[in-house]
Amino acid sequence: MASVLAARQPENDEKPRRRYVFLMSTPALLGLFMFLVVPFFMAVAMSFTDQRLLSPNETSWVGLRNYDRLLNVSGLVQEPVRDEAGQVVRDEDGQIDYPRLRTLLRSDPAMADYKLFTSWDLGEKRYIVLAKDPHFIQSFINTLLFVLLVVPLQCGLALALALLINRQLRGIFLFRTVFFSPVVTSIVVVSIVWSFLYHKDLGLFNHYLQAMSFGLIGPIDWLGDPDWAMPSIVIMSAWQAAGVQMLIFLAGLQGISQDLYEAADLDGAGAWSKFWHITLPGLRNTVVFVVISTTIQAFGLFTQVDVMTQGGPQGSTSTVMYHAVTKGFREQDIAYGSAISVIFFLVILGIALFQKRLFDSKGDK
Amino acid sequence: MSVKHLKTLGWYLILMGIGYVFLFPLLFMLFSSLKPEQAIFADLYSIRAILPVGELSLDNYRNVFEKSNVSLYFLNSLFITGGTVILGLFVNSLLAFTLSRMAWSGQKVVLSVVIALMIIPLEAIVVPLLLLASKLPSIGWEQGMFVLKSSWLNTLHVQMLPFVANSFFIFLFYQFFRDIPKDFDEAAELDGATPFQVYRHILVPMSGPVFATVAILHFLLMWNQYIWPIMAVQGEDARPLMPGIQIFFGRQSSWGEIMAYASLVTLPVLAVFLMFQKKFVTSLAGAGIKG
Numbered sequence: 313m314a315s316v317l318a319a320r321q322p323e324n325d326e327k328p329r330r331r332y333v334f335l336m337s338t339p340a341l342l343g344l345f346m347f348l349v350v351p352f353f354m355a356v357a358m359s360f361t362d363q364r365l366l367s368p369n370e371t372s373w374v375g376l377r378n379y380d381r382l383l384n385v386s387g388l389v390q391e392p393v394r395d396e397a398g399q400v401v402r403d404e405d406g407q408i409d410y411p412r413l414r415t416l417l418r419s420d421p422a423m424a425d426y427k428l429f430t431s432w433d434l435g436e437k438r439y440i441v442l443a444k445d446p447h448f449i450q451s452f453i454n455t456l457l458f459v460l461l462v463v464p465l466q467c468g469l470a471l472a473l474a475l476l477i478n479r480q481l482r483g484i485f486l487f488r489t490v491f492f493s494p495v496v497t498s499i500v501v502v503s504i505v506w507s508f509l510y511h512k513d514l515g516l517f518n519h520y521l522q523a524m525s526f527g528l529i530g531p532i533d534w535l536g537d538p539d540w541a542m543p544s545i546v547i548m549s550a551w552q553a554a555g556v557q558m559l560i561f562l563a564g565l566q567g568i569s570q571d572l573y574e575a576a577d578l579d580g581a582g583a584w585s586k587f588w589h590i591t592l593p594g595l596r597n598t599v600v601f602v603v604i605s606t607t608i609q610a611f612g613l614f615t616q617v618d619v620m621t622q623g624g625p626q627g628s629t630s631t632v633m634y635h636a637v638t639k640g641f642r643e644q645d646i647a648y649g650s651a652i653s654v655i656f657f658l659v660i661l662g663i664a665l666f667q668k669r670l671f672d673s674k675g676d677k
Numbered sequence: 678m679s680v681k682h683l684k685t686l687g688w689y690l691i692l693m694g695i696g697y698v699f700l701f702p703l704l705f706m707l708f709s710s711l712k713p714e715q716a717i718f719a720d721l722y723s724i725r726a727i728l729p730v731g732e733l734s735l736d737n738y739r740n741v742f743e744k745s746n747v748s749l750y751f752l753n754s755l756f757i758t759g760g761t762v763i764l765g766l767f768v769n770s771l772l773a774f775t776l777s778r779m780a781w782s783g784q785k786v787v788l789s790v791v792i793a794l795m796i797i798p799l800e801a802i803v804v805p806l807l808l809l810a811s812k813l814p815s816i817g818w819e820q821g822m823f824v825l826k827s828s829w830l831n832t833l834h835v836q837m838l839p840f841v842a843n844s845f846f847i848f849l850f851y852q853f854f855r856d857i858p859k860d861f862d863e864a865a866e867l868d869g870a871t872p873f874q875v876y877r878h879i880l881v882p883m884s885g886p887v888f889a890t891v892a893i894l895h896f897l898l899m900w901n902q903y904i905w906p907i908m909a910v911q912g913e914d915a916r917p918l919m920p921g922i923q924i925f926f927g928r929q930s931s932w933g934e935i936m937a938y939a940s941l942v943t944l945p946v947l948a949v950f951l952m953f954q955k956k957f958v959t960s961l962a963g964a965g966i967k968g
Binding site: 328329330332333335336337339340341342343344346347348349350351352354355358363365366473476477479481484485487488489490491492493494496497498499500501502504505506507508509514516519551559608612614615618619633636637640641646649650652653654656657660661664 | 685688689691692695696698699700702703705706718721722726767768769771772774775776779781787791794796797798799800801802803804805806807808809811838839840841842844847871872873876897900901903904907908919922923926932935936939942943946947950951954955958
């Protein structure tokens, strides 16, 4: 044994060893570098240029112009049109007449790039919100709406399912498989099948709704009504993906000591109080993990929108990613798409840092 | 019947009710694909919608094969997915091996960089990746001879190579390898085994579960890819199934045919899932907790 060890002279050994480390780690590192790190820095760099996918012109540096176009929002208050006597002019229906916005914006060079985002009338005045890219602002708000709706729905559904199957029943594994099956079905396929179920006249949802409400709830145009399109995508998305979180919650539930429940039983605690005082605190880490990872995923919403609504109706389902692909790929404005990607990444980074802080503060206890 | 029995029966009723909601679209898709158009609508509002009843035939499938190049897309998907998963298992586990079981300078930095890369989502880099792919030269095969192409777009490898290395999978391998006792490798190294032999003959045989987990996750990821193929592949030749079904769906095909196409896309995944379900489901739960 001693002779073998003596034979392993460092200077004889190190070089071939280093070569092995190099040979074995290079393929993966090269892949990560080439297709993740490089595009990432390209995104940052290109967001300051006017790069296009196919263009005969030289690419040039444009500073923050892309970001200005993306994020610039401005406000305007309009006074009504008045006649010589100073009276407010009204049309035949009694509606107050305002100066034409387009004329106003065109007349001022500083305002020429702005477009109408939204407006509302209060008293005699009209309040107007302008943006250089109203579609992006709307897409960003739509994405936030999707996240705010889908995260509680999906996580709540997953927790409920996990609690339901975390019991000793014969054949429970079968139900676990059934609840999980939408996850292995591609979201493209799910979107197509659900388009059929959501159909205004033929769809199953409207049939059930009408049957259950005795015809009171009329046929809803799920994907065609701007108010319903996003909630429809939310419901389908939560249904499709809840299986993964269900399994993670199940693993968390099984990590909670049974002794706690037995002690609670001795104290005469009810099912509700056991849930609030034992189950939820025991799942704290799992809940944080599930909520954060669901949030990050939800921000990338694209496929459902592309298959089911193409961002419509009236832009009500366009999202940050959908806007990025529309601009960066379909309109070939790579630089602008890159700027959207950078904003998207900063949001994800913010969530991840927030997650790290939550986990760290837990570690201090 | 005692109270306990009634309670058990109640739980089963609840489970079956929810199970119906979760299984309905899948069964509806599979069995509608076998029915003529009128039967799909006639059965829709009854339990028949999710039962293989009535006049069943493979006509919808035959139409799909006639109207669309689905067999080509299928082979493309199979090649892209299979190739990426096999390459990925190899390169990701090799890097994880050097990170977890060999000592070298810079190791800690590389490990933290790999972990940090996990938070860059594909969505955040997909636009510049498209520009990169459009500028990389490649060798193609056209009309019986090799030709030099000036771009990676519209190829099979543009759908594979960017997705071989994956920091999350490297991390899963790393965690698993780290927990295997080092005694085995040391003994083998004393006998003169090279690091690669240690990897091949000691570590790989002991790491079946993590290889299976990563293989399944990678398979699902690749098979279901959508956003990248619609951007990087415009032509028919290299098109995989998912953009193919979207185009078919957008063409106002009949519902029976769409369901047949959707079933074709889903059945391979369903088969893999049902074969490995127990292992898959368990390992996914574990991966979530650690990740």
